[in-house]
Amino acid sequence: MTDFTSLGVKAIRDGVANGDFTALEVAQAFNAAVDAASALNAFIVPTPEQAIGAAMRVDAKRAGGESLGAMAGVPIGMKDLFATQGTQTTAASHILEGFTPEYESTVSQNLWNAGAGMLGKLNLDQFAMGSSNETSHFGNVSSPWRKEDTNAAMSPGGSSGGSSTAVAARIAPAATGTDTGGSIRQPAAFTGICGIKPTYGRCSRWGVVAFASSLDQAGPMARSVEDCAIMLGAMAGFDPKDATSLQMDVPDWESALSSDLKGKKVGIPKEYRMDGTDEAILASWEQGKAWLKDAGAEIVDISLPHTKYALPAYYIIAPAEASSNLARYDGVRYGLRDLPEGAGLQDMYAETRAAGFGDEVKRRILIGTYVLSAGFYDAYYTQAQKVRALVARDFEQAWAQCDLILAPTTPTASFPLGSLTDDPLTMYLNDVFAVPASLAGLPAMSVPAGLNPDGLPLGLQIVGKPFDEQTVLDAGLAIEQRAGFTHAPEKWW
Amino acid sequence: MSVDKQTVAKIASLARIKMGDDELEQMVPELNAILDWVEQLGEVDVTGIEPMSAVIPNALRLRDDVVDADPKTGGGKRDAVLANAPAAEHGFFGVPKVIE
Numbered sequence: 001m002t003d004f005t006s007l008g009v010k011a012i013r014d015g016v017a018n019g020d021f022t023a024l025e026v027a028q029a030f031n032a033a034v035d036a037a038s039a040l041n042a043f044i045v046p047t048p049e050q051a052i053g054a055a056m057r058v059d060a061k062r063a064g065g066e067s068l069g070a071m072a073g074v075p076i077g078m079k080d081l082f083a084t085q086g087t088q089t090t091a092a093s094h095i096l097e098g099f100t101p102e103y104e105s106t107v108s109q110n111l112w113n114a115g116a117g118m119l120g121k122l123n124l125d126q127f128a129m130g131s132s133n134e135t136s137h138f139g140n141v142s143s144p145w146r147k148e149d150t151n152a153a154m155s156p157g158g159s160s161g162g163s164s165t166a167v168a169a170r171i172a173p174a175a176t177g178t179d180t181g182g183s184i185r186q187p188a189a190f191t192g193i194c195g196i197k198p199t200y201g202r203c204s205r206w207g208v209v210a211f212a213s214s215l216d217q218a219g220p221m222a223r224s225v226e227d228c229a230i231m232l233g234a235m236a237g238f239d240p241k242d243a244t245s246l247q248m249d250v251p252d253w254e255s256a257l258s259s260d261l262k263g264k265k266v267g268i269p270k271e272y273r274m275d276g277t278d279e280a281i282l283a284s285w286e287q288g289k290a291w292l293k294d295a296g297a298e299i300v301d302i303s304l305p306h307t308k309y310a311l312p313a314y315y316i317i318a319p320a321e322a323s324s325n326l327a328r329y330d331g332v333r334y335g336l337r338d339l340p341e342g343a344g345l346q347d348m349y350a351e352t353r354a355a356g357f358g359d360e361v362k363r364r365i366l367i368g369t370y371v372l373s374a375g376f377y378d379a380y381y382t383q384a385q386k387v388r389a390l391v392a393r394d395f396e397q398a399w400a401q402c403d404l405i406l407a408p409t410t411p412t413a414s415f416p417l418g419s420l421t422d423d424p425l426t427m428y429l430n431d432v433f434a435v436p437a438s439l440a441g442l443p444a445m446s447v448p449a450g451l452n453p454d455g456l457p458l459g460l461q462i463v464g465k466p467f468d469e470q471t472v473l474d475a476g477l478a479i480e481q482r483a484g485f486t487h488a489p490e491k492w493w
Numbered sequence: 494m495s496v497d498k499q500t501v502a503k504i505a506s507l508a509r510i511k512m513g514d515d516e517l518e519q520m521v522p523e524l525n526a527i528l529d530w531v532e533q534l535g536e537v538d539v540t541g542i543e544p545m546s547a548v549i550p551n552a553l554r555l556r557d558d559v560v561d562a563d564p565k566t567g568g569g570k571r572d573a574v575l576a577n578a579p580a581a582e583h584g585f586f587g588v589p590k591v592i593e
Contacts, residue, residue, distance in 0.1 A: 099577050100576070100577060101577075102570075102573035102574075102576050102577070103565060103573075199549060200548050200549045201549050201551060214546060214547065214548065240554070240556065240563060241563060241565065241566055243553060243554070244547070244549075244551060246549070246551065247551075247554070306537065308533075309533065309534055309537055312530060312531040312533055312534050313531075313534060315527065315530075315531055316531055316534070323508060327509075330509075331579060332578070332579075332586050332588055333574075333577070333578055333586060334577035334578060334579075335577070335579070336579070337579035337580065339589060343589060344589055344590075344591070345588055345589050345591050346509070347511075348588070348589055349509040350506075350509045350510060350511035351511055353508075353509055353510045353511070354510050354511035354512065357510065362510055362512075362520075363520070363523060363524070363527075365508050365510065366501065366504050366505060366508060366510070366520065366524060367524060367527055367528075369504050369507050369508040370496065370500075370504050370524070370528075373504070373507065376494070379494070379535075380531065380534075382544050383534050383535065383537075383539065384531075384534060385544030385545050385546060386537075386539035386542045386543070386544050386545070387534050387537050387539065388544075388545045388548075389542050389543060389544065389545035390537065390539070390542060392545060392548060424523060424526070424527065425526055425527065425530055439548070440548060441548030441549045466549055
């Protein structure tokens with residue numbers, strides 16, 4: 001009998017289409033795996049009945065000889081930042097606890113239309129603000145990985161930590177993520193899976209709880225590059241309901257996938273060789289260069305001179321946008337209301353937001369409010385936007401010399417839960433390599449490169465030109481084929 | 494630039510987040526650490542650089558000027574809009590009395 005939970009997106013879809021097994025059998029196997037993995041705390045709300053319902057519809061379609069979608073029969077995890085009609089959507093916050101959308105996000109609807117089913121809503125950092133999945137109102141997510149010979153709970157990365165854990169632990173073949181400043185790539189790197197953030201605007205933001213609107217972008221997380229290509233194809237597409245949605249055709253990334261990189265130039269940015277970067281990470285970067293060379297690419301040294309300013313610019317721009325976006329949580333229209341006896345409207349706002357937001361969310365709202373306030377706006381916010389323009393210009397200039405960029409995804413491997421919570425700045429540094437591509441809106445992917453001496457996964461990051469997800473995926477495939485990363489966490493949950 | 498407790502209290506009030514003395518005290522060094530760190534942006538020469546608000550060139554579209562051009566974002570959805578309101582009354586959002 002097939003162990004369905006070891007299968008990825010393509011294997012499930014093709015197996016169902018070929019009649020090797022039914023979508024129902026697959027959904028049942030994953031539902032059972034989700035049920036048995038509560039120790040990971042990856043899901044806020046499991047929805048086994050929805051996975052079963054979608055599977056039965058796919059099986060019936062196949063029996064009726066109808067054509068099946070690109071994700072037909074694949075049960076997936078849905079990050080709890082996507083509004084799902086009739087299923088609680090919280091952004092892992094108390095302020096949205098109990099919120100049950102009356103509508104479906106465009107990305108999730110696209111996935112259901114392609115035949116996918118929902119295993120449940122995945123845990124995340126509250127409002128996607130965090131790099132360790134320790135800011136959720138619903139508790140930390142544990143990575144399925146542990147350091148060799150230890151039992152300490154490790155971070156699955158963040159903010160898409162429920163997604164990375166579920167996929168790495170084989171309790172979901174794939175999951176949605178969102179990436180504002182690394183929230184797909186960093187958790188993918190920490191858990192030995194793949195994840196791609198497409199060009200800004202590829203995936204509709206409609207129905208995705210907003211964090212920083214000029215940066216937020218959805219993408220897939222899965223265990224292979226090909227699975228990411230398939231799922232991204234199903235998620236992406238023009239949506240008139242999102243003003244920043246790209247009005248472009250979605251290429252068939254899956255069928256064009258090729259690991260032959262002849263004629264491609266790979267840029268190696270010298271500024272990414274930063275103090276404090278782990279030796280094992282630097283070694284994996286060298287290895288990555290050799291792999292891409294072996295795939296036919298030429299390696300060229302490039303410079304992205306404003307790299308060190310990307311992260312501080314991000315920590316002005318993202319909180320500024322967040323402070324504005326999160327003004328909507330007022331205790332009036334949806335979510336929590338905290339109205340002390342005899343209190344007025346202003347008190348209700350302040351009490352509701354005090355009770356409903358976690359510490360990290362409050363910290364970012366305050367930073368955002370401060371940098372947008374009269375007297376400080378130009379010094380902080382306008383300056384950060386100008387630096388953002390320079391970071392984007394660095395990349396534009398680099399494209400004169402190369403077709404893609406190879407860099408580490410993170411400066412370190414995963415760390416024990418609780419080890420960085422007292423130090424927000426060190427936590428922010430997790431995204432130092434991920435944020436520049438976010439500020440520039442570029443497609444970027446993390447693929448597993450190997451394990452460090454502690455037995456923890458390391459990721460390599462590929463950044464591409466705007467709209468050129470294909471080259472990013474192709475280079476990802478070239479690395480995947482050569483890395484031969486088949487490690488899986490040992491089951492302890 | 495750095496913030497003191499009074500400034501943090503002012504920001505918290507602007508952001509409509511109630512904070513007690515202890516929370517304000519705790520927030521002061523945390524915010525200052527972050528503000529000190531972002532201060533380095535001042536070193537960057539930005540002469541002649543326009544602030545960037547949109548990364549991927551994209552023209553703003555106009556939809557047809559008709560009611561319910563997209564039914565999902567059109568009107569006629571009062572009950573759906575009110576479905577998650579903590580205090581919906583008589584087809585409206587309920588709030589504490591604001592006019593004496």
